[in-house]
Amino acid sequence: MSISQLLLSTIIIFIIYKTALSFKKGNLSKNFTFTWLLLWAGVLFFIFEQNTLIKAAHSVGISRGVDLVIYLSIILLFYLVYRIFYNLNEINQKITKIIREEALRHPLQNSKVIKHKHPKR
Amino acid sequence: MKKKKIFAVIAAYNEEKTISEVLEELKEYVDQIVVVDDGSSDETFKKATGPKVILLRHLANLGQGAALQTGFEYAKRNKADIVITYDADGQFLACDIPRLIKPILQNKADIVLGSRFLGQAINIPPTRLLTLKLGIIFTFLFSGLKLTDVYNGLRALNSKSLHKINITQNRLAHASEILDKIKINQLRFTEIPVTVKYTDYSKQKGEKNLNALKVFVDLVTKKLY
Numbered sequence: 001m002s003i004s005q006l007l008l009s010t011i012i013i014f015i016i017y018k019t020a021l022s023f024k025k026g027n028l029s030k031n032f033t034f035t036w037l038l039l040w041a042g043v044l045f046f047i048f049e050q051n052t053l054i055k056a057a058h059s060v061g062i063s064r065g066v067d068l069v070i071y072l073s074i075i076l077l078f079y080l081v082y083r084i085f086y087n088l089n090e091i092n093q094k095i096t097k098i099i100r101e102e103a104l105r106h107p108l109q110n111s112k113v114i115k116h117k118h119p120k121r
Numbered sequence: 122m123k124k125k126k127i128f129a130v131i132a133a134y135n136e137e138k139t140i141s142e143v144l145e146e147l148k149e150y151v152d153q154i155v156v157v158d159d160g161s162s163d164e165t166f167k168k169a170t171g172p173k174v175i176l177l178r179h180l181a182n183l184g185q186g187a188a189l190q191t192g193f194e195y196a197k198r199n200k201a202d203i204v205i206t207y208d209a210d211g212q213f214l215a216c217d218i219p220r221l222i223k224p225i226l227q228n229k230a231d232i233v234l235g236s237r238f239l240g241q242a243i244n245i246p247p248t249r250l251l252t253l254k255l256g257i258i259f260t261f262l263f264s265g266l267k268l269t270d271v272y273n274g275l276r277a278l279n280s281k282s283l284h285k286i287n288i289t290q291n292r293l294a295h296a297s298e299i300l301d302k303i304k305i306n307q308l309r310f311t312e313i314p315v316t317v318k319y320t321d322y323s324k325q326k327g328e329k330n331l332n333a334l335k336v337f338v339d340l341v342t343k344k345l346y
Contacts, residue, residue: 092291093289095181095183096183096187096291099179099180099187100187102180103178103179103180103191104177104191104194106177106178107195108166108176108177108178109170109174109175109176110170110171110174111166111167111176114175
């Protein structure tokens with residue numbers, strides 16, 4: 001086992017351990033935990049089975065196994081950024097709705113709250 | 122003929138210096154002034170008082186687009202016939218309002234847009250002028266609308282437009298969104314010459330040229346999500 005394999009597998013085992021711990025505490029959903037563990041188990045597998053990684057790279061027309069990993073990582077990162085933006089947008093919309101409804105519920109006239117003249121939607 | 126209920130909606134963020142004067146000028150032209158204090162940290166909400174003034178307070182700063190939509194919601198719930206959007210920094214002349222609402226009263230338009238380039242843009246900084254001209258080209262490319270002014274906050278909407286235009290862009294990109302929705306909903310629109318006067322205060326308070334970039338990013342991200 002090379003030093004890089006040892007280092008990378010230690011980090012991955014630590015990630016898997018922390019994920020399992022979070023799942024046990026109830027902080028993570030079953031689906032997320034499964035996908036996340038599968039991802040890191042796959043990475044761990046390819047660290048030790050580099051020939052399989054190279055074969056997989058060749059099968060899609062990429063010469064080096066590490067290049068395949070980099071390309072896949074970039075795609076994954078793009079997807080994650082997209083999801084984060086999407087979720088932020090959703091949260092932003094919810095906050096806007098709450099603040100708007102709160103403002104509409106208490107209209108002020110001459111610094112005094114006025115009674116609703118309109119039906120609540 | 123039944124008298125039309127005219128509301129003015131003002132989005133105000135830290136406008137304690139100008140809001141009283143703006144409300145004073147505006148009150149003779151409209152039936153109700155809806156000031157939406159967009160989470161100001163100054164005394165804006167204390168100064169926004171008067172016989173025709175209704176104040177709605179956002180608990181946090183959301184942006185001009187969100188504040189206008191809150192005002193629109195209030196106007197809808199209170200059955201406004203015409204809604205005017207107006208800036209709180211004192212750049213507009215209230216005496217432009219009768220001309221602004223005329224095409225709606227005559228049933229010739231659903232939405233009327235004020236144009237400083239058909240009217241007057243007093244003391245407009247050259248960089249602002251350039252940004253606005255680029256905005257006109259950008260709007261034409263994005264929404265296909267051929268206009269002479271695109272980021273003018275002085276507009277009048279009839280109740281049909283009010284119900285069709287739902288602003289989802291919380292920040293400055295709402296101006297482009299309104300134009301997009303005019304096109305999508307096939308609303309009848311027209312431009313009217315208005316005066317916009319740039320004072321030291323409004324220049325300092327107003328949109329920075331860099332905001333054009335933020336507007337572009339907001340528009341693109343909204344289209345993606």
